[in-house]
Amino acid sequence: MSQDLREVFKKEREDTNPGLKPGHKKRFQERLEKQFPQQRHSWILPLKIAASIIIALGIGSYFLTKNSVEMTPPSRTVNQNTTVEGNNTISLGDLTPGLKKMEQYYVTNINYELSKIEISSENKTMVDGFMQQLGILNAEYVKLNTELNSVGPNDKTITALIKNLQLRLQLLQDLKKKLNYLKTVPHETLKTSSM
Secondary structure, three states: OOOOHHHHHHHHHHHHOOOOOOOHHHHHHHHHHHHOOOOOOOOHHHHHHHHHHHHHHHHHHHHHHHHHHHHOOOOOOOOOOOOOOOOOOOOHHHOOHHHHHHHHHHHHHHHHHHHHOOOOOOOHHHHHHHHHHHHHHHHHHHHHHHHHHHHOOOHHHHHHHHHHHHHHHHHHHHHHHHHHHHHHHHHHHHHHHHO
């Protein structure tokens, strides 16, 4: 009875679990392959998935941009080449390359500021007032351009044209500041009243 229990269990396992016959593993693999053949990895399924994702994104972006285009207010741009009747008209930019760069700078910034204006029911009257002032300045610019064509280039007209562009840009920047102020004021009054 002085046998080691480990040895007893080891012998018992060997007796109950006889070894596998030679070639058993190979035969088992062959049977598995017959019943469950390996499927070739096809690139068609991933391509179908990628194509459906691309189509879904395309359709989604189409509808998003369609809705955003419908929601944007009509664009307002400043015409750089405001001309007077006649074939031989000149503008501020036609005089010198420096003046052309300056005119392009102001017109580009004016158009940019116009494109960033968000019109809502709360600020519509303010925006309309500023747009009327901008229209007056634009009409004055046309008159100055007419004077430039009829009288010819002189310092007074050139300075007035540049000042007009500066005033229009400043007017739009002031409008932007007031609109930003109006956006923050209701939020601040709500925060202070809730405390």
